[in-house]
Amino acid sequence: MESRYKTYIYVEQLGNYIGKEVTLRGWVYDRTEKGKLQFIKLRDGTGIVQCVLFKPNVAEDVFERAKSLVQEASFGIRGVVREDARAPGGVEVDIADVWIYHIPPEQYPITPKEHGIEFLMEHRHLWLRSQRQWAILRVRAAVVRAIREFFDANGFVLADSPILTPNACEGTSTLFETEYFDLGKAYLSQSGQLYAEASAMALGRVYTFGPTFRAERSKTRRHLTEFWMVEPEMAFFELDDTMDLAEDLVEHIVQTVLRQCQRELAVLGRDTSKLEKVRRPFYRLSYTEAVEYLQKRGVKLIKKNPDGSESQYDFPWGEDFGAPQEEAIMEQFDKPCIIHRYPAEVKAFYMKRDPSDPRVVLAMDMLAPEGGGEIIGGSQREDDYDRLLERIRAEHLPLDAFQWYLDLRKYGSVPHSGFGLGLERTVKWITGAEHIREVIPFPRMIYRIVP
């Protein structure tokens, strides 16, 4: 990074400074001492480099000062960059001088050794400094960058939706509620879609990208109560166009991460050959074909009885897929699969019926391989005023709150479609993280809001 703020250089640039003297500032990642030698790993946000102090080569006070550098002390060094096969990363710095910004008065809680998840979550504000978290958050940033690049380069206009909303998109049971001055209740948005539809009627192709909130009492490794979603919405797009777009987007994201994040993926130990395969075309199955596959494979539907016991059924057409079914379907695939045309009863009110099969709606989900799960959900929207009105009434949704949404079908209604891509689920899949809590800096979950 060359800029007028550049008063020193960063670890990631050191390859360009072999044989030259540099100044670095950062934190102690780790330090060991071996007689007349000290090895200090300096972490500056861009990477980690080993700095070496050899007692005979420096002033006495420099060597003594460096001995006070405990884990996560902040400090600066001046020294010469040298290639050395013995150093992690192949490059190290021979220290000539050391200065100190701050020495922690207490022991840093997170050691390079193993910790339990409860302890790490309580120290999330410090856990972020660990190398694995560093890598994940940089991949997250690259994914966001790739998403914006993709839409900006393809004629989309960023049109963000409000976060405070007066109504539910798909029902009120899972909404966070708050007071809105004298106007009654407001809710934190669980999707920007309805507003994106309005924006698309103004701007053609739009995307909204921001945090969304679900007060679902779910507690799994793929749920957050606050998560980020990008939602493109396109006037005149039909379902097949939308599936093509989703495919292009996901391919672009994964290939961009592969290009830009080799260091990070190496830190994470990610098998990049699996990501290399994420190229168009992806697999596609209709819901009906997927059900036939489950039946052929003998994958059962397990349902709870009122007395608490469980019953197994051959998977019936008409049931929505749960995580076990999605996993069974994805076992056969080494890249994402789009499942489309779901039964109308299990999908949202705003989805358009398939004219060629009234049992299903023009909906689609994209499932990621390697246990990545559902990363995209989308549909062609109902564009007929009367049919949409009928659906709103059938779901007992508050008609008042949807008047503006119905207006979109009153004034120049057009076929249109869109989808939502869950940022954290996508990053979880690409990084291979076991749990979604690791892929957002400060996860919000049902039983945790601190730090």
Added chain:
RNA sequence: UCCGGCGUAGCUCAGUUGGUUAGAGCAUCUGACUGUUAAUCAGAGGGUCGCAGGUUCAAGUCCUGCCGCCGGAGCCA
């Protein structure tokens, strides 16, 4: 909301059928070492066994309640 599991040193854990003064590794502190990568070697300090109650001659261990945490299902991105 439902099902299952865990809670012992700063951290990760062991602790037998209830039985003497509750252990290990790491971390910390002291010392040694010119190549450490989770260094090694020698020594030292460190405990409200989640909380409350109960059974018992005796409870980390058994019982009851509470609290905290974890995983899964459903719902979804």
